[in-house]
Amino acid sequence: MKIAIIGAGLSGLACASECEKLNVLPDIFERGDTIGWPWPTVTLELGLLSRNIGNPIQYIRENFNLSVKPHNQLKTIIMKSPNNEIKIEGDLGYSFVRGKGVAAIDQQLHNVLNRTVVHVNRPASLTEMAKKYDYVVVATGKDTEAAELGLWEDHGQISVIGGLAIGSFDPQLSTIYFNTDYAGTGYARVTPYSTTMATVELYVIGQGPFELEKRFSKFLRTEGLENLEFMFKNMPPVFQTGKVKRFKEGNILLVGRAAGLTDRLLGVGGLSAIMSGVYAARSIIQGLDYEELVKPLQDHVENMSAFRNIMENFTNDDYDKLLTLLGAPGIKQLVYNTKLNFSDLFGYIIKKLYGEQPPLNLTERREGY
Numbered sequence: 001m002k003i004a005i006i007g008a009g010l011s012g013l014a015c016a017s018e019c020e021k022l023n024v025l026p027d028i029f030e031r032g033d034t035i036g037w038p039w040p041t042v043t044l045e046l047g048l049l050s051r052n053i054g055n056p057i058q059y060i061r062e063n064f065n066l067s068v069k070p071h072n073q074l075k076t077i078i079m080k081s082p083n084n085e086i087k088i089e090g091d092l093g094y095s096f097v098r099g100k101g102v103a104a105i106d107q108q109l110h111n112v113l114n115r116t117v118v119h120v121n122r123p124a125s126l127t128e129m130a131k132k133y134d135y136v137v138v139a140t141g142k143d144t145e146a147a148e149l150g151l152w153e154d155h156g157q158i159s160v161i162g163g164l165a166i167g168s169f170d171p172q173l174s175t176i177y178f179n180t181d182y183a184g185t186g187y188a189r190v191t192p193y194s195t196t197m198a199t200v201e202l203y204v205i206g207q208g209p210f211e212l213e214k215r216f217s218k219f220l221r222t223e224g225l226e227n228l229e230f231m232f233k234n235m236p237p238v239f240q241t242g243k244v245k246r247f248k249e250g251n252i253l254l255v256g257r258a259a260g261l262t263d264r265l266l267g268v269g270g271l272s273a274i275m276s277g278v279y280a281a282r283s284i285i286q287g288l289d290y291e292e293l294v295k296p297l298q299d300h301v302e303n304m305s306a307f308r309n310i311m312e313n314f315t316n317d318d319y320d321k322l323l324t325l326l327g328a329p330g331i332k333q334l335v336y337n338t339k340l341n342f343s344d345l346f347g348y349i350i351k352k353l354y355g356e357q358p359p360l361n362l363t364e365r366r367e368g369y
């Protein structure tokens with residue numbers, strides 16, 4: 001059986017590793033000259049967002065026989081809105097390094113491969129691969145291929161600007177900022193790499209990459225971070241979010257961000273990328289139904305994205321209220337320490353914010369999603 005994987009990011013590498021375990025060696029093509037993102041960053045895997053599966057590291061180890069080492073465990077999150085601030089403590093999730101260094105999760109997944117060679121500097125075209133191979137796994141992190149197949153429903157862009165700053169940080173504490181003055185209804189975050197370095201990033205969601213540098217400067221000024229010294233700043237390519245109508249078309253399977261498995265709430269999708277990559281390999285080699293395997297991941301993304309529909313109408317006052325709600329003792333317990341699934345949690349928060357009857361425009365937006 002001949003399998004081509006286009007893209008050696010998280011989803012492509014996880015797929016290749018599962019293929020190997022099932023005794024099929026795929027051909028994996030990467031357009032970059034090495035493995036790993038060219039813009040080094042520290043990413044987050046928040047327990048809150050993967051609550052339906054419990055501890056994500058343990059989950060992928062037990063279910064996928066895949067061991068990944070986080071960079072740090074996250075013990076404290078501070079959330080700030082213009083006139084409010086809450087602090088949450090506990091086992092809140094993990095941070096991972098992305099990029100080309102040895103500790104990066106991309107490299108960790110690459111190191112798991114024993115016999116599969118990643119062909120770097122090899123941009124691959126879907127049409128060409130679909131003719132040559134029995135199966136093609138699209139792991140490009142882009143909407144292009146799903147759009148080409150007529151399967152992509154667009155849900156807007158996420159633009160990121162940020163960099164690596166030098167300062168004094170607690171490696172287990174991440175700060176998340178909400179303020180429409182610079183983030184629109186996106187957010188900014190400081191995610192430490194070490195006691196002296198942190199990734200400082202602004203995520204602008206749904207508004208296009210307009211005035212990103214101006215917004216980033218405003219964020220730094222507003223939050224008193226203007227004196228941070230940056231080792232480098234970068235602006236990764238804008239990414240599309242969306243939903244695919246199907247995950248498989250003939251001999252082509254879509255995984256990770258190419259399958260729309262990054263949510264529009266925070267722009268998170270690392271775990272779904274890894275899981276969908278493994279599922280694609282299992283489906284191809286073991287004859288399992290890919291749509292059935294991957295649908296729960298899409299449902300999870302959709303549930304989180306539904307929250308975004310509400311946030312699109314948020315003012316700074318709404319963010320202040322949301323933080324008061326998320327910081328209230330009883331709710332803190334419910335939100336961070338239970339296994340209540342995300343859509344139930346979503347319903348609960350909306351009810352608390354708006355009472356039994358959410359404003360009409362919110363209902364319309366949810367139905368129209």
Ligand SMILES: Cc1cc2nc3c(=O)[nH]c(=O)nc-3n(C[C@H](O)[C@H](O)[C@H](O)COP(=O)(O)OP(=O)(O)OC[C@H]3O[C@@H](n4cnc5c(N)ncnc54)[C@H](O)[C@@H]3O)c2cc1C
Binds near residue numbers: 007012043
């Ligand atoms: C700045 C930033 C921060 C993020 N932070 C988080 C976070 O904190 N937590 C989280 O869970 N998610 C985060 N995300 C979302 C992240 O994109 C996903 O978590 C994850 O990277 C998706 O994996 P993927 O394999 O689908 O795509 P990617 O990891 O992007 O990999 C795609 C690969 O395909 C290659 N490629 C593309 N086209 C071709 C082609 N034609 N031929 C050959 N190779 C090709 C690319 O070079 C790349 O290596 C972030 C995204 C960005 C941009």
